[in-house]
Amino acid sequence: MQKILTLSLILFCSIVYSQRPEGQQSKPIHITGTVLANEDGLPLEYATLVLQSVQNPEKVTGGITDINGKFDVETLPGKYNVRIEYISYKSYNLPEQTFRESTDLGTIKLALDVAQLEGVEVVGEKTTVEIRLDKKIYNIGKDLTNSGATITDALNNVPSVDVDVEGAISLRGNENVRILINGKPSALAGFGSTDALGALPADAIEKVEVITSPSARYDAEGTAGILNIVLKKEKTLGFNGSINTTIGYPTTSGISVNTNLRTDKFNIFNTTGYSYRDAPGNAFYDNTYTSGSYDRIYEDREYNRLRKGFNTNLGLEYFITDKSSITGSVFYRTSDGDDLTENTNQRYINSALNSLTFRTENETEDDKNYQFSLNYVNDLNEDGEKLTVDLQYSRGDEEKFSIIEENETMPTENLIVLENVYEIEAENEYLVQADYVLPMEDAQFEIGYRGKFEEDITDYRLDSLNQITGQFDLNENLTNLFTYTENINALYTQYGNKFGKFSFLFGLRLENTQLKGQLESEFDTGELEEQLGVDVDVNFNKNYLGLFPTLNLILEVAENENITLGYNRRINRPRGRYINPFPSRSSRTNIFQGNPDLNPAFSNAFDLGYLKRWDKLTLTSSIYFQRETNSFERVQEETGQTTTDGIEIIRSIPINLSSNDRIGFEAGMLYNPAKWLRLNSSFNFFQFSSEGIFNGIDYGATNTSWFSRFSSKVSLPAKVDWQTNAFYRGPSQNAQTESKGILSLNLAFSKDILKDNGTISMNVSDLLNSRKRRSFTETEFFTSESEFQFRQRQVTLGFVYRFNQPKERNKGNRGGGGDDGDFDEEG
Numbered sequence: 001m002q003k004i005l006t007l008s009l010i011l012f013c014s015i016v017y018s019q020r021p022e023g024q025q026s027k028p029i030h031i032t033g034t035v036l037a038n039e040d041g042l043p044l045e046y047a048t049l050v051l052q053s054v055q056n057p058e059k060v061t062g063g064i065t066d067i068n069g070k071f072d073v074e075t076l077p078g079k080y081n082v083r084i085e086y087i088s089y090k091s092y093n094l095p096e097q098t099f100r101e102s103t104d105l106g107t108i109k110l111a112l113d114v115a116q117l118e119g120v121e122v123v124g125e126k127t128t129v130e131i132r133l134d135k136k137i138y139n140i141g142k143d144l145t146n147s148g149a150t151i152t153d154a155l156n157n158v159p160s161v162d163v164d165v166e167g168a169i170s171l172r173g174n175e176n177v178r179i180l181i182n183g184k185p186s187a188l189a190g191f192g193s194t195d196a197l198g199a200l201p202a203d204a205i206e207k208v209e210v211i212t213s214p215s216a217r218y219d220a221e222g223t224a225g226i227l228n229i230v231l232k233k234e235k236t237l238g239f240n241g242s243i244n245t246t247i248g249y250p251t252t253s254g255i256s257v258n259t260n261l262r263t264d265k266f267n268i269f270n271t272t273g274y275s276y277r278d279a280p281g282n283a284f285y286d287n288t289y290t291s292g293s294y295d296r297i298y299e300d301r302e303y304n305r306l307r308k309g310f311n312t313n314l315g316l317e318y319f320i321t322d323k324s325s326i327t328g329s330v331f332y333r334t335s336d337g338d339d340l341t342e343n344t345n346q347r348y349i350n351s352a353l354n355s356l357t358f359r360t361e362n363e364t365e366d367d368k369n370y371q372f373s374l375n376y377v378n379d380l381n382e383d384g385e386k387l388t389v390d391l392q393y394s395r396g397d398e399e400k401f402s403i404i405e406e407n408e409t410m411p412t413e414n415l416i417v418l419e420n421v422y423e424i425e426a427e428n429e430y431l432v433q434a435d436y437v438l439p440m441e442d443a444q445f446e447i448g449y450r451g452k453f454e455e456d457i458t459d460y461r462l463d464s465l466n467q468i469t470g471q472f473d474l475n476e477n478l479t480n481l482f483t484y485t486e487n488i489n490a491l492y493t494q495y496g497n498k499f500g501k502f503s504f505l506f507g508l509r510l511e512n513t514q515l516k517g518q519l520e521s522e523f524d525t526g527e528l529e530e531q532l533g534v535d536v537d538v539n540f541n542k543n544y545l546g547l548f549p550t551l552n553l554i555l556e557v558a559e560n561e562n563i564t565l566g567y568n569r570r571i572n573r574p575r576g577r578y579i580n581p582f583p584s585r586s587s588r589t590n591i592f593q594g595n596p597d598l599n600p601a602f603s604n605a606f607d608l609g610y611l612k613r614w615d616k617l618t619l620t621s622s623i624y625f626q627r628e629t630n631s632f633e634r635v636q637e638e639t640g641q642t643t644t645d646g647i648e649i650i651r652s653i654p655i656n657l658s659s660n661d662r663i664g665f666e667a668g669m670l671y672n673p674a675k676w677l678r679l680n681s682s683f684n685f686f687q688f689s690s691e692g693i694f695n696g697i698d699y700g701a702t703n704t705s706w707f708s709r710f711s712s713k714v715s716l717p718a719k720v721d722w723q724t725n726a727f728y729r730g731p732s733q734n735a736q737t738e739s740k741g742i743l744s745l746n747l748a749f750s751k752d753i754l755k756d757n758g759t760i761s762m763n764v765s766d767l768l769n770s771r772k773r774r775s776f777t778e779t780e781f782f783t784s785e786s787e788f789q790f791r792q793r794q795v796t797l798g799f800v801y802r803f804n805q806p807k808e809r810n811k812g813n814r815g816g817g818g819d820d821g822d823f824d825e826e827g
Contacts, residue, residue, distance in 0.1 A: 028074045033105035034382060035069045035084060043069025044110065047086040054079040054096055068384055077101070086110055107382075135211040135228075136160075136620070151229065153765070154202035157725060159620075159668045159682035160210050161227065162707055164773065169197075171212065171224040172624065172664055173686045173705060173732075176572045176601075176632075178222030181229050184392060184431060185219075185452065186331075186371060197229075204256070204271060206232040212624065213552055213566025213607045216492040216507025217435065217448060220548040223570045223603035223628055231271075238262065240804035248763075248796035251278040267317040275309045283788040290781050291638075293646025296348035301341060303790075309335040315373075324378040330371070337365035356410035363402040370395045384439035392431040399424050406588070408645075416645055417588065418465035420472060429454040443497040446507075449490065456484040456576045480521030484576035487514040494550070501556040509548040513573060516541045517596060521582055538581050538596050546571060546602075560613035565606075572601040572632065578654045588643050592652045599656055603628040618670040624663070631660035633690065635699055636736060638781050650782065657692030657699060676715040683708045690735070697780075698735075705732035719752040737777040744771040758801045765794040 035047040045067045053059035055078070063073040082094035082105070089110040138158050156163040162170045171177040179197070180186070209228035211218065218226055241259035246252070256273030281303035288296045315329030343359040376389040402421040408414050435448035461479045463472040494507030519538040553565040580594035605626040612619045632654050641649045664686030671679040689702040707729040714722045725746040732739045745768050750761035769792060777784040 029077055029099060030072055030074055030102040031082075031099065031105065032070070032072045032102070034107045035065050035071065035086070036107060036109050037089070038109040038111040041109075043067065044086050044089070045069065047071075047084060047110070049073055050083040050085065051075055052081040052083070054081060075099070084108055084110065135209045135214075137207055137209050139207045151197040151202055151205060154205055155197070155208065155227065155229075156727065157709070157711065158208050158210065158227075159709070160212070160666060160684060161208075162729060169227070171210070171227065172662075172666065172684060173688070173707070174224035174626075174662065176222055177224040178219060178226045179229070180218075180226060182231060183228055184390065184433070185429070186392075186394065204231050204258075206230050212622070213568050213605065214550065214570075215505055215552060216494045216509040216548070216550050217446065219450070219452075219488075219490070220509055220511050220546065220569070220571045221573060223572045223601060223605070223626065225570075225605075232258070238804060240802075242800055242802045244798065244800045246796050246798040248794055250280055250792060250794065252276065252794065252796065265319050267319075268315070269317075270312065270314045272312040273310070275307070277305075277307045279303075279305045279307070279791045281305070281788075281790045281792065284786065286785040288783045289648050292642055292648035294347045294349055294354065296351070297647065298346040298348075300344045300346075304340045306338040307335060308337075309333070323380070324376075327373075327375040327377075329373045331369070331373075332371075333367075333369040335365070335367040337363070337367070339363045339365070355408055357406055357408050357416060359404070359406035361402055361404045363400060366399045368397045384437065384444070386435075386437040388433075388435045390431065390433040392429075394427075394429040394431075396427040397425070404588075415465075415467065417643075420463045422459075422461040422463075424459040426457045427454065442499075443495065445493075445495050447491075447493045450488075450492075451490070452486075452488045454486045456486075458482045458484075458576065458580065460582065476521075478582060480519060480582040482520075482576070482580045482582065483516075483518045484580070485514070485516040486573070486575075488512070503554045503556075505550075505552045507550040509550070511544075511546050511548065511571070513544040513546070513571075513600070514542070515544075515573065515579075517576075517579055519581065540579075540596055544600060562611050564609040564611075566609075567604070567606050570603045570605065572603070572628070574598040574600065574632070574654070578632070588649075589647050590650050590652070591639070595654050598632070598654055599630050601628050601630045601632055601656070601660075616672045619667070620669075621665070621667040623665050626662040628660040628662075629658070630656045631690065633657045633660075633692065633699060633735070635694060635697075636777070636779060637695065637697075648782070655692070655694045655699075657690050657694075659692075660688060660690045662686060662688040678713040680711040680713075681709065701733065701735040703733045706730040719756075721750045723748045723750075736779055737775050740774040742771060742773065743768065754801070757803070758799065761798040761800075763794075763796045763798065765796070766791070767793065769793040 031049070031051065033049075035044045035049075036042065037044055043065070045065055047065040047069065048062060049064070049071045050060060050062040051073065061073065061075050063071050065071045077100050079096055079098045082097050084092040092108050092110055094105075136159075152163055152169070155161050155169060160172055162173065164170070168175055169177055169179065207230045209226075209230065211226040211228060212224075214220075214222075214226050239259070239261045241257065243255070243257050245255045252275075254273065254275035254277075256271065258271050259269070261268045283299075283301040283303070285299040285301075286296070287299070311331070311333040313329060313331045315327060317325055317327040319325045339362070341361040341363075343361075345357040345359065346353060347355045347357065371392065371394045374391040376387075378387045379385070380387060400421070400423040402419075402423075404417070404419040404421065406416040406418075408416055430451075430453045432451040433449065435446065438445045459481050462475040464475055465471075466473045488511060490509060490511040492507060492509040494505060496503065496505035517538065517540050548569045548571070550568040551566065555563045557563060574595075576594075577592075578594050579596050579598050581596050582593070603626050605624065607622055607624045609620070609622040611621075634652050634654050636650055636652050639649045639651045643649060664684065666682065666684040668682040669680070673679070683706070685704075685706040687702070687704040689700075691700045693699065707727070709725065709727045711723065711725045716722060725748075727742075727744045729742045731741050744766050746763070746765050747767050748761060748763040750759055752759050771791075772787055772789045774787045775785075777786075
């Protein structure tokens with residue numbers, strides 16, 4: 001509140017004293033300059049320039065810096081005491097300066113005031129929100145529940161985002177969300193899958209950008225929008241870093257080391273971590289059938305998933321000049337998995353128990369990812385003209401081997417099936433990107449190119465034991481080699497301007513997409529064509545040309561209040577698994593089959609937002625609508641086939657529905673009633689309706705659902721912090737499945753030790769052990785009631801030690817609120 005009053009006073013004084021009385025002959029002059037942080041050279045937004053008249057000390061004028069750290073203050077010629085201030089930094093003073101004409105003070109660098117830092121409540125300590133024209137930025141800050149957590153866990157604390165029990169990420173209830181790392185697709189995010197995020201530590205995150213109305217600079221992929229995860233990168237001169245260790249139950253442990261060495265000419269940074277996690281889970285499925293040998297099968301499953309992971313990221317940034325730099329980095333991640341699933345089945349005929357079986361699936365997994373990146377940045381001038389070029393190569397290799405064995409244990413003991421499954425997947429991705437930004441007074445023009453070229457090769461083999469010969473036979477219908485290629489070339493341009501309190505950003509993106517698939521298999525494509533009811537070319541080459549406009553508007557109603565409006569057109573491309581026609585098995589009785597005839601889905605989305613800030617309260621809200629055509633839907637149907645022991649085999653397949661409409665409302669609140677108490681809550685309500693008929697069955701449905709989260713952080717005596725996070729997702733329903741609500745509660749404590757260089761913490765994830773997915777599926781041929789818990793309650797102890805590094809820095813939220821109509825982007 002003090003800062004707001006100070007700024008308001010300066011602006012008021014500026015207005016009053018910059019008015020020249022009639023008859024006065026002196027013409028106003030302009031005092032300009034740029035304010036930067038001395039330790040990292042970053043601009044200081046909202047730094048304060050004070051001009052105090054020497055002749056009349058009560059006469060004060062001044063202004064504040066913009067997002068680029070620049071100020072431009074109009075005043076009358078005269079002698080002034082000049083002072084530049086910014087919270088937690090030492091003031092800059094120029095006494096008794098005489099200005100007879102417009103003067104540029106040049107670049108002024110402010111140094112951190114170490115003594116003042118000890119007593120300042122740093123904004124970076126808590127999660128804050130910044131509003132930009134095309135996104136909301138959530139600075140994760142010191143979230144205690146992130147101790148020992150993964151990036152996937154941390155995303156579940158971000159408003160608008162939901163992570164289900166299996167780690168699937170959705171934005172406003174829509175799972176078609178694009179995940180970027182530092183503004184680009186990355187091996188860190190696991191290419192098309194998000195599994196890799198579950199192996200990376202949450203403390204690596206600096207901020208998360210929720211982009212529900214992406215500008216033209218970003219890929220058009222992802223009808224729900226984009227989540228851009230920005231990783232930490234220390235910029236303080238000298239050698240500094242931190243060590244983070246965790247241990248917990250069920251068995252989990254990890255260590256990560258962040259180091260940084262920066263001089264005036266180069267910056268070397270490295271993050272290296274190792275994790276070990278044993279995550280038990282459980283589930284049951286109660287299935288009834290209208291045909292087949294059994295009318296009911298009850299399955300009781302136990303999961304034991306062991307993960308061992310190592311990741312390292314080494315980079316070097318070289319400062320060619322004070323305005324240009326080149327950065328090279330290498331990322332490597334390896335993950336070894338050993339999963340054991342035990343399934344006890346009770347099989348009924350006419351409601352009477354007929355037999356018992358016991359099934360085990362032991363899967364080992366070896367996963368390796370590499371990424372090489374090169375980035376060139378040239379700030380062509382101090383006005384903001386900028387050229388960036390990015391080159392990136394990513395590769396992922398994954399090998400899986402599974403042994404599946406099922407035995408009948410009652411009334412007799414005999415082997416039902418023994419299978420070996422081999423799966424090898426190799427992904428290669430090349431990325432080329434160039435962006436040019438040209439500022440024009442209050443406007444900004446931008447143009448760029450992005451090329452992404454990806455190849456995914458999946459080699460799948462299934463061997464089944466022939467109990468007559470005692471040898472393993474190759475299953476030719478399921479064994480295959482599938483090569484999927486996706487090439488995207490895009491050109492974009494956008495223009496933004498600001499007229500008083502109104503800002504806009506308009507963009508246009510042209511994308512050409514080539515999707516190719518090649519299948520080598522003995523699989524009967526005629527059977528697939530009969531199932532789909534259309535002619536199918538399993539060796540396809542499709543080409544799409546799309547134009548994607550974007551428009552984002554912002555109106556600053558007041559200094560701490562604004563209204564935003566966004567429109568964008570997006571695309572959802574069918575990826576490899578969704579268009580691979582060979583069936584892959586999740587069990588003997590359930591198969592997933594891709595659809596080569598699947599076409600991209602397109603969406604048009606509108607978003608109306610409102611933000612209001614008070615002294616201790618920040619409120620954000622949005623109303624959104626999206627219409628998606630050719631939307632994807634996974635449906636289940638009979639195959640007409642049974643297992644060797646007479647169980648009906650069910651097939652899941654993705655199809656294009658005619659349309660999918662979504663409308664929703666979300667609101668968020670940040671409230672700090674006292675220095676020792678911080679409250680954060682959000683609520684998201686949405687309804688979606690779909691239309692479409694497949695194989696004579698109407699899959700149209702309407703569903704209303706919601707989710708809400710609440711977080712409180714209490715600062716106790718003796719430097720102890722206590723944080724509680726609660727999350728509830730309401731019931732939902734699609735054409736075939738009803739899902740019940742899910743409640744989860746996380747609890748965390750921390751205490752600073754070793755002169756604030758160290759922090760110990762305790763984190764309890766899913767305190768009530770209630771994070772379970774419960775659902776009921778009903779079709780014409782079967783019903784299934786199920787409960788699934790991917791991971792049980794987790795207790796984690798953590799210790800962080802920082803060397804040559806303050807606990808937090810104010811740079812995490814220099815924007816104050818970032819609610820001005822700027823055009824800054826990370827992407």
